[in-house]
Amino acid sequence: MLPQYLVNFKLAELPQEETDVLIIGSGIAGLYAALKLSTGYRVMLVTKEEAENGSTELAQGGIAAALGENDSPAAHFEDTLRAGAGLCDRDAVAVLVEEGPRRVRELIELGVPFDREDGKLALGREGAHSRRRIVHAGGDATGDVIWRCLAARAWQEPRITVRQGVMALDLLVADKRCYGALVWEGASNRIKAVFAGATVLASGGAGRLFPVTTNPPVATGDGLAMAYRCGAEVVDLEFFQFHPTVLAHPAAGGFLISEAVRGEGAVLRNSRGERFMPAYHPLAELAPRDIVSRAISAEMERHKAAHVFLDLTTIQPAVLERRFPRIVAACRKLGLEPTRDWVPVAPAAHYFMGGVRTDVWGRTNIDGLYACGEVACTGVHGANRLASNSLLEGVVFSARIAEFLLGESPLRRPQRVPPFIFQGLKEGGLEKRADLSWLQRLVQEKVGLCRNGPELQDCLRELEVRLNDLGLAADSRTAAAWANLLTVAWLMARAAAWRQESRGAHYRLDFPASRPEWVKRLVLSREEGIKEVKVNA
Numbered sequence: 289m290l291p292q293y294l295v296n297f298k299l300a301e302l303p304q305e306e307t308d309v310l311i312i313g314s315g316i317a318g319l320y321a322a323l324k325l326s327t328g329y330r331v332m333l334v335t336k337e338e339a340e341n342g343s344t345e346l347a348q349g350g351i352a353a354a355l356g357e358n359d360s361p362a363a364h365f366e367d368t369l370r371a372g373a374g375l376c377d378r379d380a381v382a383v384l385v386e387e388g389p390r391r392v393r394e395l396i397e398l399g400v401p402f403d404r405e406d407g408k409l410a411l412g413r414e415g416a417h418s419r420r421r422i423v424h425a426g427g428d429a430t431g432d433v434i435w436r437c438l439a440a441r442a443w444q445e446p447r448i449t450v451r452q453g454v455m456a457l458d459l460l461v462a463d464k465r466c467y468g469a470l471v472w473e474g475a476s477n478r479i480k481a482v483f484a485g486a487t488v489l490a491s492g493g494a495g496r497l498f499p500v501t502t503n504p505p506v507a508t509g510d511g512l513a514m515a516y517r518c519g520a521e522v523v524d525l526e527f528f529q530f531h532p533t534v535l536a537h538p539a540a541g542g543f544l545i546s547e548a549v550r551g552e553g554a555v556l557r558n559s560r561g562e563r564f565m566p567a568y569h570p571l572a573e574l575a576p577r578d579i580v581s582r583a584i585s586a587e588m589e590r591h592k593a594a595h596v597f598l599d600l601t602t603i604q605p606a607v608l609e610r611r612f613p614r615i616v617a618a619c620r621k622l623g624l625e626p627t628r629d630w631v632p633v634a635p636a637a638h639y640f641m642g643g644v645r646t647d648v649w650g651r652t653n654i655d656g657l658y659a660c661g662e663v664a665c666t667g668v669h670g671a672n673r674l675a676s677n678s679l680l681e682g683v684v685f686s687a688r689i690a691e692f693l694l695g696e697s698p699l700r701r702p703q704r705v706p707p708f709i710f711q712g713l714k715e716g717g718l719e720k721r722a723d724l725s726w727l728q729r730l731v732q733e734k735v736g737l738c739r740n741g742p743e744l745q746d747c748l749r750e751l752e753v754r755l756n757d758l759g760l761a762a763d764s765r766t767a768a769a770w771a772n773l774l775t776v777a778w779l780m781a782r783a784a785a786w787r788q789e790s791r792g793a794h795y796r797l798d799f800p801a802s803r804p805e806w807v808k809r810l811v812l813s814r815e816e817g818i819k820e821v822k823v824n825a
């Protein structure tokens with residue numbers, strides 16, 4: 289069994305701080321939760337690097353919400369369910385689509401300048417949406433624009449304390465009650481304890497499991513791994529979404545080419561210049577992401593090519609420049625002229641559908657521990673997330689946590705914190721054993737876009753040998769992040785090996801079809817191993 293903590297400690301000997309609500313993570317979910325909760329509580333928000341280094345700022349496409357004249361939450365509901373391939377939680381999806389428009393209006397009230405046409409919100413189109421319903425800002429800079437607006441508000445709010453360069457290491461949990469977290473301060477290189485009446489995980493995803501990802505370097509699965517270590521349930525971990533069109537250039541660093549360009553008419557071509565998507569799905573380039581990613585991968589395999597091409601010359605140059613300024617600039621920086629040249633693209637790791645299991649109020653199975661954003665799993669995405677539902681999920685479910693804690697269930701501050709002591713680890717040496725390229729190669733090869741049973745078993749054996757290293761205390765923050773990635777890789781491989789079918793983002797070469805008996809979700813926890821639960825479908 290994995291040790292419960294990454295370091296040895298005696299609580300009584302650590303520096304200590306206290307707050308009402310501790311939020312871990314500074315993306316859209318963390319900031320929105322902080323702003324809402326600060327109306328009633330003191331909030332401390334910790335983030336392991338500079339606050340702006342998360343995934344939110346990189347989000348391009350936008351936020352999906354039923355705001356158009358010919359749209360409705362019911363249509364958004366159906367599209368989300370269809371993309372989710374039978375595994376979405378209907379109640380969670382209903383909350384997402386019904387509360388979404390209100391949250392977007394709140395963002396506008398907070399000052400987010402979403403793009404407009406003729407005074408009305410400009411609505412983009414993305415894969416598997418039956419309508420134009422994606423609001424965007426700065427053309428393709430939506431995440432950045434929203435983040436800056438929320439951050440400016442949070443920085444001004446006296447009841448919010450933002451601590452940058454502070455990495456959450458582990459949650460302080462006893463008898464299924466969370467009392468806060470151990471954090472590692474970068475500046476002082478000190479570990480300290482932060483006690484809180486409620487702790488909110490908003491720490492994002494784990495794209496750094498893969499060698500090529502659209503995620504930033506901070507996406508090392510910290511929240512998910514620490515939640516698992518302390519006894520929280522995690523779910524749907526076999527579903528990791530690959531984005532179909534990531535710029536395939538050695539200097540591009542996982543730069544995303546938004547699905548919205550296909551919504552505006554860009555088409556995919558194989559290395560022979562042939563458009564191939566119509567042969568794979570009636571929605572062609574706008575099919576659900578898992579289908580487009582696998583089709584691209586099949587074409588690459590068929591033609592022994594390292595990428596396919598995205599042809600943006602189908603879009604009027606003026607529209608391309610106005611609507612996608614960042615994409616155009618990124619291409620030009622690499623010597624590609626998107627108004628003329630086809631752009632090389634390939635699928636890359638993008639978004640973790642799985643996460644810490646929560647209900648529709650962000651509650652986990654640990655009292656006092658909440659989760660929202662990519663680290664959480666309410667079940668809204670099922671086996672495959674619908675494009676642009678992620679920023680939406682960030683605002684909808686963080687607001688719900690605040691509503692819950694400010695209304696129905698006001699915060700209970702623990703009277704007495706247990707005297708936590710953990711001394712089970714050998715000191716030192718973990719950082720030297722942290723081999724990220726080995727892990728990324730293994731995960732890409734064995735738990736990537738296509739998987740099969742024997743390879744998953746090999747992968748599990750290799751990971752389990754390395755897991756023994758986690759008997760060593762983390763001797764640096766890099767070592768801690770490595771321990772988290774290793775833990776998440778192992779959990780993901782276990783879930784992928786268990787699910788003997790293909791569904792959404794989980795594709796098994798040895799079980800290529802979906803099977804009705806697998807309409808169920810896999811919940812993992814330290815105490816119960818893997819448990820199969822019914823889908824609220």
Ligand code: SIN
Pocket residue numbers: 347348349350544545546547548639674675676677678
């Ligand atoms: C994109 O712009 O294609 C990404 C949007 C998303 O991941 O939902």
